[in-house]
Amino acid sequence: MVTRRKFIQQCSVLTAVSMVNTPNLFKMHKDLGLQLYTVRDEMKDIKNALAKISAAGYTNLELFGYNNRMFFGNTVEQFASMLKNNNLKTVSGHYGLADMLHAPGYNWDTWKYLIEDATTLGNKYITIPYLDDKHRTGDDFKRVAERLNKGGELSKKAGIATAYHNHNFEFEKEGNITKYEILLNNTDPNLVKFEMDLYWVVYADQNPVEWFKKYPGRFPMWHIKDMEKPDASGAKGQTCEVGKGIIDWKPIFAAKAIAGLEYTFVEQEQYRHPVFDCIKTSADYMKKNLLK
16 A cells, blocks of 8 residues: 555655756766865866876866865965866865855855855855764754855855765764754755765665665765775775775766765775876776766
Protein backbone atom coordinates (compact mmCIF):
# COMPACT_ATOMS: atom_id res chain seq x y z
CA MET A 1 0.00 0.00 0.00
CA VAL A 2 1.34 3.43 -0.93
CA THR A 3 0.99 5.92 1.92
CA ARG A 4 0.08 9.55 1.33
CA ARG A 5 3.59 10.63 2.34
CA LYS A 6 5.20 8.09 -0.01
CA PHE A 7 2.90 9.18 -2.84
CA ILE A 8 3.89 12.83 -2.37
CA GLN A 9 7.58 11.90 -2.36
CA GLN A 10 7.17 9.88 -5.55
CA CYS A 11 5.31 12.74 -7.22
CA SER A 12 8.08 15.15 -6.21
CA VAL A 13 10.70 12.96 -7.87
CA LEU A 14 8.62 12.54 -11.01
CA THR A 15 8.01 16.28 -11.16
CA ALA A 16 11.73 16.94 -10.84
CA VAL A 17 12.53 14.50 -13.65
CA SER A 18 9.86 16.11 -15.81
CA MET A 19 11.35 19.53 -15.15
CA VAL A 20 14.88 18.51 -16.05
CA ASN A 21 13.65 17.26 -19.41
CA THR A 22 12.53 20.80 -20.24
CA PRO A 23 15.06 22.51 -22.57
CA ASN A 24 17.67 24.68 -20.80
CA LEU A 25 16.45 23.69 -17.33
CA PHE A 26 18.80 21.69 -15.07
CA LYS A 27 21.08 20.84 -17.98
CA MET A 28 24.43 19.31 -17.10
CA HIS A 29 27.22 21.31 -18.71
CA LYS A 30 30.01 19.19 -20.14
CA ASP A 31 32.77 21.71 -19.59
CA LEU A 32 35.37 20.19 -17.29
CA GLY A 33 35.55 21.87 -13.87
CA LEU A 34 38.23 21.97 -11.17
CA GLN A 35 38.07 23.32 -7.64
CA LEU A 36 41.13 25.55 -7.41
CA TYR A 37 41.90 24.37 -3.86
CA THR A 38 43.18 21.18 -5.50
CA VAL A 39 46.35 23.03 -6.63
CA ARG A 40 46.56 25.33 -3.62
CA ASP A 41 50.27 24.74 -3.00
CA GLU A 42 51.06 25.64 -6.62
CA MET A 43 49.33 29.01 -6.54
CA LYS A 44 52.55 30.73 -5.49
CA ASP A 45 53.22 30.71 -9.24
CA ILE A 46 49.77 31.66 -10.46
CA LYS A 47 50.57 31.96 -14.15
CA ASN A 48 52.18 28.53 -14.27
CA ALA A 49 49.36 26.90 -12.27
CA LEU A 50 46.60 28.33 -14.46
CA ALA A 51 48.47 27.37 -17.64
CA LYS A 52 48.85 23.76 -16.44
CA ILE A 53 45.20 23.55 -15.38
CA SER A 54 44.17 24.67 -18.84
CA ALA A 55 46.61 22.28 -20.51
CA ALA A 56 45.11 19.38 -18.51
CA GLY A 57 41.79 20.04 -20.24
CA TYR A 58 39.89 22.07 -17.66
CA THR A 59 37.82 25.04 -18.80
CA ASN A 60 35.88 25.93 -15.66
CA LEU A 61 37.41 26.84 -12.30
CA GLU A 62 35.65 26.99 -8.98
CA LEU A 63 37.60 29.59 -7.05
CA PHE A 64 39.10 29.70 -3.60
CA GLY A 65 41.52 32.15 -2.00
CA TYR A 66 39.28 35.23 -1.82
CA ASN A 67 40.58 37.56 0.88
CA ASN A 68 39.81 41.26 1.33
CA ARG A 69 38.50 41.43 -2.23
CA MET A 70 41.75 39.97 -3.58
CA PHE A 71 42.94 36.62 -4.95
CA PHE A 72 46.53 35.68 -4.10
CA GLY A 73 47.61 39.34 -4.01
CA ASN A 74 45.74 40.25 -7.19
CA THR A 75 42.64 42.39 -7.60
CA VAL A 76 39.50 40.70 -8.80
CA GLU A 77 39.94 42.41 -12.18
CA GLN A 78 43.54 41.23 -12.48
CA PHE A 79 42.61 37.67 -11.54
CA ALA A 80 39.69 37.64 -13.99
CA SER A 81 42.12 38.71 -16.73
CA MET A 82 44.49 35.85 -15.83
CA LEU A 83 41.66 33.35 -16.14
CA LYS A 84 40.63 34.74 -19.51
CA ASN A 85 44.20 34.57 -20.79
CA ASN A 86 44.19 30.84 -20.03
CA ASN A 87 40.77 30.17 -21.58
CA LEU A 88 39.26 29.56 -18.17
CA LYS A 89 35.89 30.70 -16.88
CA THR A 90 34.51 30.53 -13.35
CA VAL A 91 30.85 29.85 -12.60
CA SER A 92 31.33 29.40 -8.86
CA GLY A 93 33.60 30.47 -6.04
CA HIS A 94 34.07 29.34 -2.45
CA TYR A 95 33.68 32.41 -0.29
CA GLY A 96 34.09 31.97 3.46
CA LEU A 97 32.65 35.15 4.98
CA ALA A 98 32.81 34.50 8.72
CA ASP A 99 31.00 37.73 9.57
CA MET A 100 28.08 36.88 7.30
CA LEU A 101 27.75 33.42 8.83
CA HIS A 102 28.25 34.19 12.49
CA ALA A 103 28.32 37.90 13.44
CA PRO A 104 25.33 39.20 15.42
CA GLY A 105 23.71 42.16 13.72
CA TYR A 106 25.52 41.58 10.43
CA ASN A 107 24.94 44.56 8.09
CA TRP A 108 25.51 42.70 4.76
CA ASP A 109 28.18 45.10 3.51
CA THR A 110 30.78 42.39 2.81
CA TRP A 111 28.12 40.31 1.05
CA LYS A 112 27.25 43.24 -1.20
CA TYR A 113 30.93 43.70 -2.07
CA LEU A 114 31.15 39.98 -2.75
CA ILE A 115 28.23 40.18 -5.17
CA GLU A 116 30.05 42.95 -7.03
CA ASP A 117 33.22 40.84 -7.27
CA ALA A 118 31.36 37.67 -8.22
CA THR A 119 29.65 39.62 -10.99
CA THR A 120 33.00 40.85 -12.30
CA LEU A 121 34.25 37.25 -12.38
CA GLY A 122 31.15 35.94 -14.12
CA ASN A 123 30.12 33.67 -11.25
CA LYS A 124 26.69 32.09 -11.35
CA TYR A 125 27.03 30.81 -7.79
CA ILE A 126 28.37 32.26 -4.56
CA THR A 127 29.15 29.17 -2.49
CA ILE A 128 29.67 28.95 1.27
CA PRO A 129 32.37 26.29 1.70
CA TYR A 130 32.64 25.49 5.40
CA LEU A 131 31.49 26.08 8.97
CA ASP A 132 34.19 26.11 11.62
CA ASP A 133 33.88 23.64 14.47
CA LYS A 134 32.86 26.35 16.96
CA HIS A 135 29.64 27.03 15.06
CA ARG A 136 28.00 23.67 14.42
CA THR A 137 25.12 23.44 16.87
CA GLY A 138 21.56 23.03 15.69
CA ASP A 139 20.93 26.71 16.43
CA ASP A 140 24.02 27.62 14.41
CA PHE A 141 22.65 25.74 11.41
CA LYS A 142 19.27 27.47 11.76
CA ARG A 143 21.01 30.85 11.79
CA VAL A 144 23.11 29.92 8.78
CA ALA A 145 19.94 28.85 6.93
CA GLU A 146 18.42 32.24 7.68
CA ARG A 147 21.55 34.03 6.47
CA LEU A 148 21.65 31.92 3.31
CA ASN A 149 18.07 32.90 2.53
CA LYS A 150 18.85 36.59 2.93
CA GLY A 151 22.07 36.23 0.95
CA GLY A 152 20.09 34.42 -1.71
CA GLU A 153 17.62 37.30 -1.96
CA LEU A 154 20.42 39.82 -2.48
CA SER A 155 22.43 37.70 -4.92
CA LYS A 156 19.36 36.77 -6.98
CA LYS A 157 18.85 40.45 -7.83
CA ALA A 158 22.30 40.32 -9.47
CA GLY A 159 21.49 37.11 -11.35
CA ILE A 160 23.61 34.97 -9.02
CA ALA A 161 22.53 32.03 -6.85
CA THR A 162 23.70 31.33 -3.31
CA ALA A 163 24.90 27.81 -2.51
CA TYR A 164 26.26 25.73 0.38
CA HIS A 165 29.01 23.08 0.16
CA ASN A 166 29.02 20.17 2.62
CA HIS A 167 31.62 18.14 4.43
CA ASN A 168 30.78 15.14 6.61
CA PHE A 169 29.81 16.92 9.85
CA GLU A 170 26.49 18.08 8.36
CA PHE A 171 25.29 14.48 8.60
CA GLU A 172 25.54 14.43 12.39
CA LYS A 173 22.16 14.17 14.07
CA GLU A 174 20.45 17.04 15.84
CA GLY A 175 17.57 15.34 17.55
CA ASN A 176 15.76 13.23 14.97
CA ILE A 177 17.24 14.86 11.87
CA THR A 178 20.66 15.67 10.48
CA LYS A 179 22.12 19.15 10.43
CA TYR A 180 22.11 18.93 6.63
CA GLU A 181 18.33 18.57 6.80
CA ILE A 182 18.14 21.67 8.98
CA LEU A 183 19.77 23.61 6.16
CA LEU A 184 17.69 22.00 3.41
CA ASN A 185 14.40 22.30 5.30
CA ASN A 186 14.93 25.92 6.35
CA THR A 187 16.18 27.41 3.08
CA ASP A 188 14.10 28.55 0.13
CA PRO A 189 14.76 26.30 -2.91
CA ASN A 190 14.35 29.35 -5.13
CA LEU A 191 17.11 31.20 -3.29
CA VAL A 192 19.55 28.61 -1.94
CA LYS A 193 21.20 25.73 -3.82
CA PHE A 194 23.52 22.99 -2.58
CA GLU A 195 26.85 21.82 -3.88
CA MET A 196 27.16 18.17 -2.92
CA ASP A 197 30.65 17.00 -2.12
CA LEU A 198 30.23 13.34 -2.99
CA TYR A 199 33.37 12.17 -1.22
CA TRP A 200 32.19 13.57 2.10
CA VAL A 201 28.69 12.18 1.64
CA VAL A 202 30.12 8.69 1.10
CA TYR A 203 32.58 9.26 3.98
CA ALA A 204 29.58 9.92 6.23
CA ASP A 205 28.07 6.57 5.13
CA GLN A 206 25.29 8.30 3.21
CA ASN A 207 23.88 7.46 -0.22
CA PRO A 208 23.93 10.55 -2.47
CA VAL A 209 21.09 9.24 -4.63
CA GLU A 210 18.76 9.01 -1.63
CA TRP A 211 19.41 12.67 -0.90
CA PHE A 212 18.68 13.57 -4.52
CA LYS A 213 15.36 11.74 -4.28
CA LYS A 214 14.45 13.38 -0.99
CA TYR A 215 15.33 16.89 -2.18
CA PRO A 216 15.02 16.75 -5.98
CA GLY A 217 16.47 19.57 -8.02
CA ARG A 218 18.45 21.13 -5.19
CA PHE A 219 21.96 19.93 -6.06
CA PRO A 220 23.09 21.75 -9.25
CA MET A 221 26.80 21.41 -8.41
CA TRP A 222 28.85 18.37 -7.40
CA HIS A 223 32.39 17.90 -6.16
CA ILE A 224 33.85 14.80 -7.79
CA LYS A 225 36.41 13.37 -5.36
CA ASP A 226 37.27 9.69 -5.32
CA MET A 227 38.18 7.68 -2.21
CA GLU A 228 40.98 5.19 -1.69
CA LYS A 229 39.99 1.83 -0.23
CA PRO A 230 40.09 1.52 3.59
CA ASP A 231 43.46 0.83 5.18
CA ALA A 232 44.32 -2.23 7.27
CA SER A 233 42.62 -0.73 10.32
CA GLY A 234 39.40 -0.16 8.39
CA ALA A 235 39.76 3.62 8.40
CA LYS A 236 38.22 5.32 5.38
CA GLY A 237 40.60 6.21 2.59
CA GLN A 238 41.87 9.63 1.60
CA THR A 239 40.97 11.37 -1.63
CA CYS A 240 42.53 10.18 -4.87
CA GLU A 241 42.27 10.65 -8.64
CA VAL A 242 38.78 10.18 -10.07
CA GLY A 243 38.39 6.62 -11.32
CA LYS A 244 41.20 5.28 -9.12
CA GLY A 245 39.10 4.86 -5.98
CA ILE A 246 36.15 2.89 -4.67
CA ILE A 247 33.24 5.28 -5.30
CA ASP A 248 30.79 3.84 -7.82
CA TRP A 249 30.07 6.84 -10.04
CA LYS A 250 27.65 5.13 -12.42
CA PRO A 251 24.49 5.10 -10.22
CA ILE A 252 25.26 8.61 -8.97
CA PHE A 253 25.49 10.07 -12.47
CA ALA A 254 22.42 8.06 -13.50
CA ALA A 255 20.52 10.22 -10.99
CA LYS A 256 21.90 13.56 -12.23
CA ALA A 257 18.51 14.68 -13.56
CA ILE A 258 16.83 14.13 -10.21
CA ALA A 259 19.61 16.06 -8.49
CA GLY A 260 19.31 18.94 -10.96
CA LEU A 261 22.99 18.70 -11.86
CA GLU A 262 24.48 21.56 -13.87
CA TYR A 263 28.21 21.69 -13.05
CA THR A 264 30.82 19.22 -11.81
CA PHE A 265 34.17 20.10 -10.25
CA VAL A 266 37.03 17.70 -9.71
CA GLU A 267 38.72 18.15 -6.34
CA GLN A 268 41.55 16.26 -4.65
CA GLU A 269 42.93 17.04 -1.21
CA GLN A 270 45.78 14.53 -0.83
CA TYR A 271 48.20 13.13 -3.38
CA ARG A 272 50.51 10.20 -3.95
CA HIS A 273 51.68 11.63 -7.29
CA PRO A 274 52.48 15.14 -8.55
CA VAL A 275 49.35 17.26 -8.43
CA PHE A 276 49.27 18.23 -12.10
CA ASP A 277 49.58 14.54 -13.05
CA CYS A 278 46.65 13.83 -10.73
CA ILE A 279 44.36 16.44 -12.23
CA LYS A 280 45.18 15.21 -15.73
CA THR A 281 44.30 11.63 -14.74
CA SER A 282 40.99 12.83 -13.30
CA ALA A 283 40.29 14.99 -16.35
CA ASP A 284 40.82 12.08 -18.73
CA TYR A 285 38.51 9.82 -16.72
CA MET A 286 35.82 12.47 -16.43
CA LYS A 287 35.77 13.16 -20.17
CA LYS A 288 35.75 9.48 -21.11
CA ASN A 289 33.31 8.15 -18.55
CA LEU A 290 31.19 10.77 -16.80
CA LEU A 291 30.68 13.92 -18.86
CA LYS A 292 28.38 12.36 -21.42
